[in-house]
Amino acid sequence: MTPFPELLDAVSAHIAQRHAAAHSSHVTPSPDDIRAASRQPFPPVFCGNAANMTTPLAASSAATVFCLVTGQSGPRYFGFVTGGTTDPALLADILVSSYDQNVQVHLPQTSVSTEVEVAALDMAADLMGIDARSIFKGKTVTTGATASNVLGLCVGREAVGRVVMGDSYSVSDDGFNGFKIVVLHASGHASIAKAAAIAGIGRKNCLDIASIPNTANFNLEILAAKLKEFARNKVGVIISVSNGEVNTGAHTRDIARIRQLADLHGAWVHMDAAFGAFDPRHAAETPSSALCFADSITSDAHKWLNVPYDCGLFYTRRPDLLVRSVAPTFEHGSTPAYLAARTAGLHGGAEPVASPLTVGIENSRRFRALPLYASLLALGRDGYVELFERNVAFANMVAEWIHASPDYTLLNNLSDGIGSGSKDGVYVGSIVLFRAAPGNRGGFTDTDDRLLDAINSTRVVYVTGTVWGGKSAIRIALSNWRTGLTVDGTGKSLDFEILTQVLQDVMK
Numbered sequence: 211m212t213p214f215p216e217l218l219d220a221v222s223a224h225i226a227q228r229h230a231a232a233h234s235s236h237v238t239p240s241p242d243d244i245r246a247a248s249r250q251p252f253p254p255v256f257c258g259n260a261a262n263m264t265t266p267l268a269a270s271s272a273a274t275v276f277c278l279v280t281g282q283s284g285p286r287y288f289g290f291v292t293g294g295t296t297d298p299a300l301l302a303d304i305l306v307s308s309y310d311q312n313v314q315v316h317l318p319q320t321s322v323s324t325e326v327e328v329a330a331l332d333m334a335a336d337l338m339g340i341d342a343r344s345i346f347k348g349k350t351v352t353t354g355a356t357a358s359n360v361l362g363l364c365v366g367r368e369a370v371g372r373v374v375m376g377d378s379y380s381v382s383d384d385g386f387n388g389f390k391i392v393v394l395h396a397s398g399h400a401s402i403a404k405a406a407a408i409a410g411i412g413r414k415n416c417l418d419i420a421s422i423p424n425t426a427n428f429n430l431e432i433l434a435a436k437l438k439e440f441a442r443n444k445v446g447v448i449i450s451v452s453n454g455e456v457n458t459g460a461h462t463r464d465i466a467r468i469r470q471l472a473d474l475h476g477a478w479v480h481m482d483a484a485f486g487a488f489d490p491r492h493a494a495e496t497p498s499s500a501l502c503f504a505d506s507i508t509s510d511a512h513k514w515l516n517v518p519y520d521c522g523l524f525y526t527r528r529p530d531l532l533v534r535s536v537a538p539t540f541e542h543g544s545t546p547a548y549l550a551a552r553t554a555g556l557h558g559g560a561e562p563v564a565s566p567l568t569v570g571i572e573n574s575r576r577f578r579a580l581p582l583y584a585s586l587l588a589l590g591r592d593g594y595v596e597l598f599e600r601n602v603a604f605a606n607m608v609a610e611w612i613h614a615s616p617d618y619t620l621l622n623n624l625s626d627g628i629g630s631g632s633k634d635g636v637y638v639g640s641i642v643l644f645r646a647a648p649g650n651r652g653g654f655t656d657t658d659d660r661l662l663d664a665i666n667s668t669r670v671v672y673v674t675g676t677v678w679g680g681k682s683a684i685r686i687a688l689s690n691w692r693t694g695l696t697v698d699g700t701g702k703s704l705d706f707e708i709l710t711q712v713l714q715d716v717m718k
Contacts, residue, residue, distance in 0.1 A: 232281070236670065237282075284690070285696070286671045287671075288674075288685075290674055291687045296517070298589070301584070313327065315566075316565045323577055323579070329583060330583035334511065337591065338483075338507075342525055348525065349524065352570060353575075354510055354512065357571055358508035358510075362507075363480065365528060365532050365535050366448040366505065367446065373476035374445070392440060392445060392448070393411060394450070395420075396425065397425055399456055399484070419436065426451075426455040426460045426463075427460075428464065430464060438475065441475045446478075448478045448480055449477050450482060451468060451481050454486020454639070456641075461489070461500065478505050480506045481504035481507045489639055508524060509523040517582045533564070536568070538568070538573055551565040551568075601688040602638075604694045604705070608710070618650070619647045620642070622643050646661050652716055656682050659675050661684065664716040665712055694706065
């Protein structure tokens with residue numbers, strides 16, 4: 211068996227090589243490489259021994275994996291909403307695997323891991339423009355926005371259950387027992403439906419009342435009428451609003467009015483802000499952003515904060531209901547003795563630090579807060595605001611280029627239900643939505659994915675397709691810290707030049 215130091219040196223060299231080539235590497239492997247990999251002699255049954263660490267088979271398998279992963283941490287991977295990994299976060303993540311900490315119980319006499327997590331959550335909240343130290347005191351690091359949405363709906367069901375059924379009622383303890391909850395949303399993310407299914411609310415009880423189909427804005431008249439109807443019928447209501455709609459990056463409007471209606475009828479407001487929470491319009495503000503109107507907030511650190519997968523964020527005003535929802539106990543308040551935490555607060559203060567297993571889904575999890583903490587500490591507020599603003603500026607340059615091209619139609623404006631193909635007065639956040647224009651030189655239509663395939667086949671950029679207004683469309687999502695950093699001799703962004711050159715070439 212090869213000595214560990216030699217293996218470590220080899221892996222470190224590979225990481226360094228990949229890091230250095232991030233701006234010049236292809237974004238996806240070639241079809242030939244993928245076909246060749248499918249013919250690799252992987253063992254059909256796991257029956258090896260330690261000696262296999264140095265066999266040709268093991269070396270071949272490792273090389274195959276290295277060659278066939280996508281370059282999603284690079285500057286021109288514009289698919290989905292995928293961040294990269296900052297250098298401090300990458301190095302910290304290596305340490306996380308080395309330390310192999312199970313961060314589950316607050317034990318201040320033996321570890322600072324839980325206090326590091328609280329500090330990271332508080333710093334991330336500062337970037338979001340919310341106060342997690344005295345207002346959104348229920349907080350935890352999750353596996354991602356889906357898990358955070360599950361928590362948001364679980365806490366919300368506790369809150370609206372008390373409104374409708376009385377303070378002694380708990381869905382987590384008593385079950386639904388005929389009590390019904392609905393989730394009102396405006397083109398909500400699919401993970402909201404998934405969370406509703408997991409929380410026992412039910413997908414069919416998620417009602418879309420967008421003012422215009424496929425947009426993040428509510429029809430306020432219908433919302434008000436639904437709230438009155440459900441209050442009259444003793445149905446609990448969770449309102450799920452969006453801070454970064456997945457196709458356009460648009461934010462739900464009229465949040466203050468939605469908050470007023472929710473308070474009037476005892477509804478819970480959950481905000482899905484997986485990437486929109488870090489819109490620079492929030493990061494540059496004092497705590498007065500739209501997020502402050504929510505009762506619970508979902509976000510992702512592995513998107514715009516550029517820390518490794520997987521790392522999500524969750525915040526709520528009701529830490530008591532969060533514990534009620536997920537504490538590992540048969541009888542509320544009696545955590546198993548061997549999992550009991552010490553009560554010391556952060557830095558020895560009076561405010562207790564919650565054991566992660568009492569505020570999150572998992573009882574056991576890795577020290578995923580350390581890369582987040584390291585990156586926040588290294589970049590600081592100014593570094594992250596610069597990253598956010600650079601990504602948004604890049605997105606707006608791309609949007610302007612697309613708007614000026616006769617071969618493409620910019621669709622971001624349609625998220626507000628206004629105009630057609632005009633960027634005038636439209637703020638493009640971190641996502642650019644477009645499709646081929648009628649009569650384009652490439653002969654592409656909006657009924658198939660030929661344009662998407664043509665762009666991605668170049669392997670120098672990667673974008674993802676979607677459906678918008680019933681027709682095919684393409685998304686360019688910006689959230690990588692490397693995008694726009696490299697410039698040519700004239701000061702122009704090389705990533706912008708490469709992307710727009712691809713968009714031109716596929717039309718020839």
